[in-house]
Amino acid sequence: DAMVIQNPRYQVTQFGKPVTLSCSQTLNHNVMYWYQQKSSQAPKLLFHYYDKDFNNEADTPDNFQSRRPNTSFCFLDIRSPGLGDAAMYLCATSRGGAVTYNEQFFGPGTRLTVL
């Protein structure tokens, strides 16, 4: 089945220790998104890629970086995680395109714990 896959589902890291979260998709979608979701809140967009074009949100901290080596994979790097970065991280994809409504498909998320 075509889908959005996130690994790992649960990640524990230490304060200040870099961590990388992974997302892959079999939908062949042009756009990939990373969201941060804290408890009882809506998903907050960190950045997205339209193909290889990177689009950062103005309020995304520099501590968060992303890489998209190919269409299928996208990575979220947190360079120095703080306690406030503990959250669910959601990856999503959409077809993209100026004449297409952009239904977004979400992965199951990675829950990050920072000790």
Next chain:
Amino acid sequence: GENVEQHPSTLSVQEGDSAVIKCTYSDSASNYFPWYKQELGKGPQLIIDIRSNVGEKKDQRIAVTLNKTAKHFSLHITETQPEDSAVYFCAALPNFGNEKLTFGTGTRLTIIP
């Protein structure tokens, strides 16, 4: 930018009754309005969506209505079941070709058996 407000933040409904969740948006150029259901520990799942050229859409027990003039849209769930318990988010797409959704703040729906 677009702003989406969602009400209520929590909703408890007796099993078998109907549930209604309402959202308003600010940008009259928004033209796509999805609804997501998020169960505990899972990612949001699209359950229904509506385009700006349509006033109502139904899918079995779920329906969405859109009032473009008033800039609000609503989710209706009929004959609610325990598995409908989840957090529901509305969202709006601000511009045609813009890939970024603006989410509402979410509604925690609890179905009481």
